[in-house]
Every structure is written in structure tokens, then in C-alpha cells.
Amino acid sequence: MRKALQDSAAPRLRRDAARNRERIIEAARSAFAEQGINASLEHIAKNAGVAIGTLYRHFPKRVDLLLAAFEEKFESFMAAAEVALTAEDPWVGLSSYLEALCGMQAGDRGFNDFVSMRFPSSEETEVMHDRVCEAMESILKRAQDAKVARQDLTIGDLIAVTWANSRIIEATADIAPQAWRRQLMLILESLRYRGESTLEDPPLTNQQLYQAMARLSAS
Template sequence: MGDTGQGTAAPRLRRDAARNRERILEAARLAFAQQGVDASLEHIARSAGVAIGTLYRHFPKRIDLLLAAFAEKFGAFMAAAESARAADDPWVGLSSYLETLCGMQAGDRGFNDFVSMRFPASAETESMHDQVCAAMEAILGRAQEAKVARTDLTIGDLVTVTWANSRIIEATSDVAPRAWRRQLMLTLESFRYRGDADLDEPPLTRQQLYDAMARLSAP
């Protein structure tokens, strides 16, 4: 019997599906970077040249698309966190970690949102954020043990740096795109160890921090 073409149809369909997936991811990365995690999925599908149904076949939920779009960047961020944790100078580790985080925020509004929020319905993002918190604790703990960072600092204080940085970037990105760096430098100076005196206002509890991050992602 002659070749009916059925033998090549499946591989061709898989190649087409893979190309569509990559086009969707390229469009999503650009849209999320410009508009944040709430970017229109319909716009992303149009930009990718596919139907919205095709997008949903590849990524049934928005969080699925977010995870795929930010997977590479999250990996790079965690690698930077590991380098900061291993730095010979604990203060350099802490300051370089925060500069890397704030710099990645400045270049990508969607990643800015992603690291600043909690998505309680997604076990995968919860695990990722737990990894971030563990890295923060290790980096901050080394700096505190070395008496180069305030002993009353918490990871909640580091997370609020990202919230403040987000607003600074939003206000200045078009007129002074490096303004966030000055604010970060001022913040880091306030983080330096100068004795054991605690502030009058207590830090956020773990639950308060979690609830605040989850609230940011609420529709």
C-alpha cells in the first residue's frame, strides 16, 4: 500500500503545536513585562497569531502561562540568590541580592508582580515563593550573624523593599529609569548594623506578610 501521509501527520502536528506554544510564550513574556501579570490573554493570543482556544489548550489557567513564561527568569533569580548566599562578605551578599531582585523588577513588570505576590491556589507558585523566602532568610541571617545588618530585620522587611521598588519603578521608569537604585542604596544604609536597639514599630508577622502578598494577587 502507498503512504497515505498518516505516518507524517502526527509529527507535523506536534511540531505545529510546539511552534504555537513558543509563539504564545514569546508574546506572553512581552505582554507581562509591559503590562504585568494581569495582561490580556486575548491580546497575547492575537500577538502570537493563534486563537484564544489554542492558548487555553496549552495553558488552561493564567497561572500556567505565568509559570511557563517566568520559569527561565526565576531560575536565573534563584541562581543569583545562591551566589549571594555563598558570598565571602555577608553584606555584599545581602546588598547584591536586593540589587539583583530590584533590577529584575525594573526590567519586567510581570516578574515584578510575580515575586511581590502570593498565589494561594497554586501549589507550584507556593513552593517557588517558599524557596525565595528560604533564600532570603539564609542571606539575611548570615549578614545578621556577622553583625553587618540590623538584628531586628526580617524577611518581611526585605519583601517590602520590593513593594516600594515596584511603585518607584512605576513612577519613574519613563523619566529616570535608574531612580530605583538610589532609593535602594538609601534603604541599604538603613539596614546596616548600628547596635541592638529595636524600632518602636514591630515587623510584619509571617501571617500578615503572607496575607498581604496574597491580597496583591486578588482580582
């Protein structure tokens, strides 16, 4: 009899656990979007209707919750990269990709943080960010090969666009929510190919870029 009761209770417990996990993820998405990736985990648990211990059982580290919260949006972002790589006009591909990225940043403060940073302690996020960098490099190279983008541009310069956009969003989101678009259009004009030109200051090396992104996540 006791075994039968245990067997019948097991599926219910699994369903309860699954519901709790989904509640936590939904509460996290809302909190991260509004407050950024450092939103209070205690408040997320409270809004999900669970104890903080339950949150930690499902997501032992903050980065585990970030991965769950941003998984769908990240895949949508990577789909935008695929569209950019198949655009007939390589410049349209590059500019539309940056616009999609900056638009996602504008609509979600947490995703804004997530794509602008590196999390060295998490192998999963490292793989995700490597995918972003590889897509960026391919989109940029395609535009440079077609001589529609500056030849001295690097992936670090494109990442810097997201950093600049992040600060613009932070300053204007509740005042002029679309202000980032004008600034992005101005930046894009500076990225166009207009003959050979060389800037005096060198671009960030890959190592410097990585260190800068990791520093942002630690601050």
C-alpha cells in the same frame, strides 16, 4: 493507507503545537514585561498568531502562562541567591541580592508583579515563592550573624523593600529609569547594623506577610 497518513501527520501536528506554545510564551513575556501580569490574554494570542482557544489549550489558567513565561528568569534569580550566599562579605551578599532582585523588577513589570505576590491556588508558584523566602532567610541570617545587618530585620522587611521598589518603578520607569537605584541605596543604609536598636512597631508575622502577598495577586 489511512493509518500511514495518520502516522505521518502526527509528528507534524506535534511540531505545530510546540511552535504555537513557544510563540505564546514569547508573546506573553513581552506583554507581561510591558503591562504586568494582567496583560490581555486575547492580545497575547493575537500577537502569537494563534486563536485564544489555542492559548487556553496550552495554558488553561493565567497562572500557567505566568509560570512558563517567568521560568527562566526565576531560575536566574535563584542563581543570584546562590551567589549571595557564597559571597565572602555577608553584607555584599545581602545588598547585591536585593540589588539583583530590584533590577529584575525594574526590567520587567510582570516579573515585578510575580515576585511581589502570592498565588495560593497554584501549588507550583507556592513552591517557587517558598524557595525565594528560604533563600532570603538564609542570606539575611548570614548577614545578621556577621553583625553587618540589623538584628531586628525580618524577611517581611525584605519583601517590603520589593513592594516599595515596585511602586517606585511604576512611578518613574518612563521618566527616570534608574531612579530605583538611589532609593535602594538609601534603604540599604538603613538596614546596616549600627548597634542594638529596637523599633516600636512589630514586624509582620509570617501569616500577615502571606496574606498581604496573596491580597496583591487578587487585586
